[in-house]
Amino acid sequence: MDSLAQMDALVKEWMHAARTEIIQGFKQKIAVWTKSGRNDLVTNMDRAVEAYYVEKIHTFFPEAVVIGEECHHQQDKYQTSGWVWVIDPIDGTMNFVKQQDHFASMIGVYHNGVGVRGYIFDVMNDDLFWGGPEKGVFCNETSLQPPLDTGLRDGLIGIGMPYLVHNYRNLQQVALASSGVRIYGSAGIQIIHVLQGKCTAYVSYLRPWDFAAGKILAEALNLQVKTIDGCTLDMLSSSDVLVATKNAQKDIQSLVAPAR
Amino acid sequence: MDSLAQMDALVKEWMHAARTEIIQGFKQKIAVWTKSGRNDLVTNMDRAVEAYYVEKIHTFFPEAVVIGEECHHQQDKYQTSGWVWVIDPIDGTMNFVKQQDHFASMIGVYHNGVGVRGYIFDVMNDDLFWGGPEKGVFCNETSLQPPLDTGLRDGLIGIGMPYLVHNYRNLQQVALASSGVRIYGSAGIQIIHVLQGKCTAYVSYLRPWDFAAGKILAEALNLQVKTIDGCTLDMLSSSDVLVATKNAQKDIQSLVAPAR
Known part of the structure; x- marks a missing residue:
């Protein structure tokens, strides 16, 4: 397995593990805090999933810098050189809280500012969109064709x-x-x-x-x-x-x- | 089986048959016409599903009046007395055409102006919401509780x-x-x-x-x-x-x- 295929396998494993935690978490009460305003939310689950991703990334990719939605107080450390992982544990937190549906978990991997791998996980539909420049894009194991160039x-x-x-x-x-x-x-x-x-x-x-x-x-x-x-x-x-x-x-x- | 349970069984059968036709139809080219404006669409599939519902309703419920989205040129015949079936074969035709997703098939059954049964079928998710005043509401076979009275x-x-x-x-x-x-x-x-x-x-x-x-x-x-x-x-x-x-x-x- 080449190193990108290995990265794909790892990230898929982490995202599916996060999905299990998220669905399990719906059985408990979600703790919600506001950030910049009353409609900008963060939950215990955003924090837990981000911490989980960060720990995994640091274990398997020790050279990586991580930029994450819930740790952006560390903005002074942001950089584009080297390997940079940009993560959003739960994108659409309002939907997560109000609908328990229609939210995504996302990871983007860049090397010296060039995109290498993107992963967007439609958690409740269990559809993982992933790929990169040389790989193309897949929904789970199905290859996506470029959409029509509609106006x-x-x-x-x-x-x-x-x-x-x-x-x-x-x-x-x-x-x-x-x-x-x-x-x-x-x-x-x-x-x-x-x-x-x-x-x-x-x-x-x-x-x-x-x-x-x-x-x-x-x-x-x-x-x-x-x-x-x-x-x-x-x-x-x-x-x-x-x-x-x-x-x-x-x-x-x-x-x-x-x-x- | 009482007569409403019989109605439920029939309508579910028709809607699932329509679903099979719709998904089959995605393999062919969809014929699209505009109605009141460029974003008000009707397709061959709207017409086919409506004709199918109308035929079934007239066969099994010969006393019923049918009010349908695609036959509303017969508006002079609309009435609320007796049994009235109100049908929308494909609700969200723009989504049907552009997304092949996020559309519904709907039937409402009224008797002397009082609602008896509603059916909303989220076709692509295969989720049928159905029920009525004495029955409560179900998603497929799962009972729905009234939602919280949120402001x-x-x-x-x-x-x-x-x-x-x-x-x-x-x-x-x-x-x-x-x-x-x-x-x-x-x-x-x-x-x-x-x-x-x-x-x-x-x-x-x-x-x-x-x-x-x-x-x-x-x-x-x-x-x-x-x-x-x-x-x-x-x-x-x-x-x-x-x-x-x-x-x-x-x-x-x-x-x-x-x-x-």
């Missing part, structure tokens, strides 16, 4: 709710020009829909752990992952991220208003 | 996208007062989420076949199904329909702006 008008689009309500950068016009808006409440779940061609685009304000895994998978399927203005993403910063087919990206950029 | 602030809410973009009746403020908005693109799928307590409310402009089944199921779980102003629904007309817990309904009504 905005002919596709569904995911847009973060505040962007829609406040018409940020003219995104209401983008919404109305599409075939419809879908809001699932988890960046991971939204990006999975773009990978599968179920939506043609997803735009939202995302933090590094929200897009690290998705960027690798989307680019391996010829999708564009840029800022809303078409610029390269800074892997250590939060941005207005657009994941889209090439045609939808062009269409959306022609409608987006300049930043104020 | 707007502590729950997720489904809102039709145009309402959100155009701030219809102040619904942007309703959205911002909630824990978050979810848009799945099918009234049936949105209502299932309210039945399960995954969302506390759903508000949208709905036609009779969009809410007929859901009203019966939601009311059997102590949920409110009214117009956005708290009025009783006219079963033969389209309305701004709000499906919600009692507390969320109160909270939403206190924020909704008067109709212009």
Whole structure:
């Protein structure tokens, strides 16, 4: 087994073990705390799964730097050189708390700033999307083909709710020009829909752990992952991220208003 | 077997047969036509499933009047007296076309205007929600308990996208007062989420076949199904329909702006 195949095997094992813990955890009361505001949540389960991933990564990949949603007080240590693992133990924590469904667990692995492996686990559906540039993308053991290069008008689009309500950068016009808006409440779940061609685009304000895994998978399927203005993403910063087919990206950029 | 148990057995059989046809149909090209506008679609499959349901209903329940999404040119024949079956063969046709996922097949059975049985079939998940006033509500063979009476602030809410973009009746403020908005693109799928307590409310402009089944199921779980102003629904007309817990309904009504 080559080293990437070994990495795949390990990460799949960890994610399935985390799934078992999560489902077990639903039988107990979930402890919930707020972070930046009343709708920005963290639970005991986010912390437990992140700690589990961090421990495993440090054991098997001692040279790795870990960037995680729940340990970002260590932001001064962030770097892109060497092996960097970007993890989001539970993406869509609000859904996790309110629905016990529609959340993802995500890991992105970068080497000197280049994406090597992305893993997005739709936990409740037990569907693991994984892959990388030389490998292609799989849902469990089924290979995904690049989705059709559909334009905005002919596709569904995911847009973060505040962007829609406040018409940020003219995104209401983008919404109305599409075939419809879908809001699932988890960046991971939204990006999975773009990978599968179920939506043609997803735009939202995302933090590094929200897009690290998705960027690798989307680019391996010829999708564009840029800022809303078409610029390269800074892997250590939060941005207005657009994941889209090439045609939808062009269409959306022609409608987006300049930043104020 | 009493006559309602017999009805349940028949409808389940028809819906599962329709599911087989639908999944089979994905292997062929779907024929799509637009109706009132470019995002209001009908396919060969909507028509085939409706024709199948109508034929079965007329065979087994010859006294029944059928109101269906794809035969509403017969609107002059609509009535509420006697046995009335309200059917939506594929609810969420846009999702059916673009995602081949996240759509529902729905049947509501009324007698002299009183709901008797509702059936909402989440086709791709193979989850049939069914029941009625004396029966309670089931997902397949599992009984559902009434969801917690959560208020707007502590729950997720489904809102039709145009309402959100155009701030219809102040619904942007309703959205911002909630824990978050979810848009799945099918009234049936949105209502299932309210039945399960995954969302506390759903508000949208709905036609009779969009809410007929859901009203019966939601009311059997102590949920409110009214117009956005708290009025009783006219079963033969389209309305701004709000499906919600009692507390969320109160909270939403206190924020909704008067109709212009």
